[in-house]
Amino acid sequence: RGGTAEREVPFAQPGSLTRVYAVASGKGGVGKSSVTVNLAAAMAADGLKVGVVDADIYGHSVPRMLGADGKPTQVENMIMPPSAHGVKVISIGMFTPGNAPVVWRGPMLHRALQQFLADVYWGDLDVLLLDLPPGTGDIAISVAQLVPNAEILVVTTPQQAAAEVAERAGSIAVQTHQKIVGVVENMSGLPCPHCDEMVDVFGTGGGERVAEGLTRTTGAQVPVLGAIPIDVRLREGGDEGKPVVLSDPDSPAGAAIRAIAGKL
Numbered sequence: 122r123g124g125t126a127e128r129e130v131p132f133a134q135p136g137s138l139t140r141v142y143a144v145a146s147g148k149g150g151v152g153k154s155s156v157t158v159n160l161a162a163a164m165a166a167d168g169l170k171v172g173v174v175d176a177d178i179y180g181h182s183v184p185r186m187l188g189a190d191g192k193p194t195q196v197e198n199m200i201m202p203p204s205a206h207g208v209k210v211i212s213i214g215m216f217t218p219g220n221a222p223v224v225w226r227g228p229m230l231h232r233a234l235q236q237f238l239a240d241v242y243w244g245d246l247d248v249l250l251l252d253l254p255p256g257t258g259d260i261a262i263s264v265a266q267l268v269p270n271a272e273i274l275v276v277t278t279p280q281q282a283a284a285e286v287a288e289r290a291g292s293i294a295v296q297t298h299q300k301i302v303g304v305v306e307n308m309s310g311l312p313c314p315h316c317d318e319m320v321d322v323f324g325t326g327g328g329e330r331v332a333e334g335l336t337r338t339t340g341a342q343v344p345v346l347g348a349i350p351i352d353v354r355l356r357e358g359g360d361e362g363k364p365v366v367l368s369d370p371d372s373p374a375g376a377a378i379r380a381i382a383g384k385l
């Protein structure tokens with residue numbers, strides 16, 4: 122588009138009615154993207170207007186999990202995001218050919234995020250979810266600069282080692298003066314398909330530990346919003362682009378995520 126002036130990020134304007142949640146994790150593979158996509162689909166199914174920014178620039182997986190195979194189009198000088206299951210979504214993967222890796226440095230990441238937030242036509246959203254890359258990287262800082270009012274949602278597994286890293290990722294909120302809305306514990310045990318017992322594959326207590334740690338470091342009460350069990354249907358839903366909250370809303374994982382969505 123003409124000119125070099127950057128558009129303002131609408132979600133950061135005073136009076137914006139959009140709730141913005143940045144979904145963060147310490148490590149990769151804990152289910153951050155799965156949680157983001159399912160929360161978005163659950164909220165959209167509840168009638169909310171929802172958008173997702175796949176800000177996990179190097180590990181972008183949101184469009185596939187959401188079954189969003191459309192391409193963004195350009196109308197005048199705005200980018201129109203494709204949508205799936207009533208959720209508008211934009212991802213760097215939509216702008217790179219094939220499965221090409223993204224090799225960018227911090228300033229380019231910042232610019233891409235700026236464009237995703239300001240140059241994409243989101244309309245009036247009730248909720249915008251940002252799927253952050255794992256860890257405490259450039260993008261988390263960029264989010265804090267571009268949307269200071271974004272609240273952080275921390276995803277961890279029950280495992281001690283994962284919880285420690287997740288707490289570190291969450292504690293960036295102290296420096297950026299952001300609010301942590303809560304902690305989601307994912308992969309919280311595997312309900313045995315043959316009996317009623319729960320197999321604690323990754324141990325227990327990680328969500329509580331992260332919430333307590335972040336309550337201490339931030340000085341504000343950080344709740345555990347819920348625990349999501351290991352569920353084959355959640356993984357299948359991600360692979361097939363049909364979030365489990367829609368395909369099997371009453372499955373253990375589907376019900377757990379819908380309950381969390383209800384708290385946001």
Ligand code: ADP
Pocket residue numbers: 146148149150151152153154155156182307308309349350351352353355356357359360374
């Ligand atoms: P991250 O975004 O943290 O890297 P993903 O959401 O990509 O993690 O999840 C990693 C893998 O684990 C995916 O294949 C996903 O389907 C699977 N997965 C995540 N959460 C669960 C769960 N509760 N039950 C079963 N599989 C899960």
